[in-house]
Amino acid sequence: xxxxxxxxxxxxxxxxxxxxxxxxxxxxxxxxxxxxxxxxxxxxxxxxxxxxxxxxxxxxxxxxxxxxxxxxxxxxxxxxxxxxxxxxxxxxxxxxxxxxxxxxxxxxxxxxxxxxxxxxxxxxxxxxxxxxxxxxxxxxx
Amino acid sequence: xxxxxxxxxxxxxxxxxxxxxxxxxxxxxxxxxxxxxxxxxxxxxxxxxxxxxxxxxxxxxxxxxxxxxxxxxxxxxxxxxxxxxxxxxxxxxxxxxxxxxxxxxxxxxxxxxxxxxxxxxxxxxxxxxxxxxxxxxxxxxxxxxxxxxxxxxxxxxxxxxxxxxxxxxxxxxxxxxxx
Numbered sequence: 115x116x117x118x119x120x121x122x123x124x125x126x127x128x129x130x131x132x133x134x135x136x137x138x139x140x141x142x143x144x145x146x147x148x149x150x151x152x153x154x155x156x157x158x159x160x161x162x163x164x165x166x167x168x169x170x171x172x173x174x175x176x177x178x179x180x181x182x183x184x185x186x187x188x189x190x191x192x193x194x195x196x197x198x199x200x201x202x203x204x205x206x207x208x209x210x211x212x213x214x215x216x217x218x219x220x221x222x223x224x225x226x227x228x229x230x231x232x233x234x235x236x237x238x239x240x241x242x243x244x245x246x247x248x249x250x251x252x253x254x255x
Numbered sequence: 256x257x258x259x260x261x262x263x264x265x266x267x268x269x270x271x272x273x274x275x276x277x278x279x280x281x282x283x284x285x286x287x288x289x290x291x292x293x294x295x296x297x298x299x300x301x302x303x304x305x306x307x308x309x310x311x312x313x314x315x316x317x318x319x320x321x322x323x324x325x326x327x328x329x330x331x332x333x334x335x336x337x338x339x340x341x342x343x344x345x346x347x348x349x350x351x352x353x354x355x356x357x358x359x360x361x362x363x364x365x366x367x368x369x370x371x372x373x374x375x376x377x378x379x380x381x382x383x384x385x386x387x388x389x390x391x392x393x394x395x396x397x398x399x400x401x402x403x404x405x406x407x408x409x410x411x412x413x414x415x416x417x418x419x420x421x422x423x424x425x426x427x428x429x430x431x432x433x434x
Contacts, residue, residue: 139309144390147305149398155313162321183421190414193407208403219389226390226399233410240417241318247424248325 125167132160140234144223150230154237161242170249179246182239189236196228260301268294279334285323292316302365306394376401 140153165173200212210225211218271291278284292315299308363370380397388396398406 143395144392146392147309147394149306149395152309152313155310155318159313159317162318186414186417186421190410193410197403197407208407210400219387222388222396222400223390226395229399229403229406230395233406236410236414236417240413243417244322244420245325247420248322248329251329251424
């Protein structure tokens with residue numbers, strides 16, 4: 115689709131709002147529907163759209179495969195690490211009260227924020243990795 | 256009124272499922288599966304399960320369709336037509352289908368307050384999560400905090416899937432990235 119005008123122009127208009135919407139879904143999951151899983155997929159969808167319009171090589175210059183590989187693991191590490199922090203502070207694994215024992219709801223907010231961020235990072239990175247894996251076997255037309 | 260919408264949506268889904276199974280053009284079948292996912296997302300919305308509907312629309316209709324199309328671009332767009340009728344396959348499908356329908360007969364009615372899912376810890380979450388979490392969306396507090404360990408398992412499953420794909424296909428995309 116590299117030489118088609120309309121998808122290029124529409125894509126340029128749409129990709130930034132999609133990325134912004136992914137961040138909104140990620141950080142607004144406490145108040146409305148959404149959370150890390152949905153946000154990660156939406157973020158990956160923006161990258162997929164970019165790949166479909168501008169080609170795999172152009173995308174790889176922005177979204178480096180090496181970074182994606184790191185992010186795949188980083189999300190799980192962030193999640194499990196949050197659990198380990200509460201464990202080392204003397205509470206149960208993944209008991210976010212440990213993060214702010216003076217005000218438990220605040221600790222819960224912080225814990226849920228970190229955990230959802232971890233989910234979002236891993237989901238987005240895995241979706242992009244799977245898509246790159248398939249798309250990279252032959253150049254997208 | 257809601258019943259009419261339900262019936263229309265569910266009959267659309269049945270029609271789509273039959274159409275997909277009879278279709279030889281795999282490209283069209285993949286698109287139809289995307290529409291099927293969108294319809295089920297609408298059904299989830301009608302059931303007030305907005306979080307599930309969100310996931311279904313994003314994963315089922317969005318990413319799965321793209322991955323199916325990506326696979327089709329590597330293989331072929333036309334399905335190979337099997338000439339002979341396979342009676343054994345029909346038998347297996349019929350038995351599995353009737354077993355599944357038989358299974359649904361035991362399920363509680365929609366919105367039944369005595370359903371097992373509403374009897375266990377759900378009441379406590381609904382009553383206490385407001386003061387314990389101070390988060391309006393109970394789904395998020397259950398998913399990330401009360402059942403945080405389960406969600407860690409889910410993320411690990413996704414992580415494992417990603418690692419598997421990177422191990423199988425990763426060498427190709429890394430090599431190309433270096434050009």
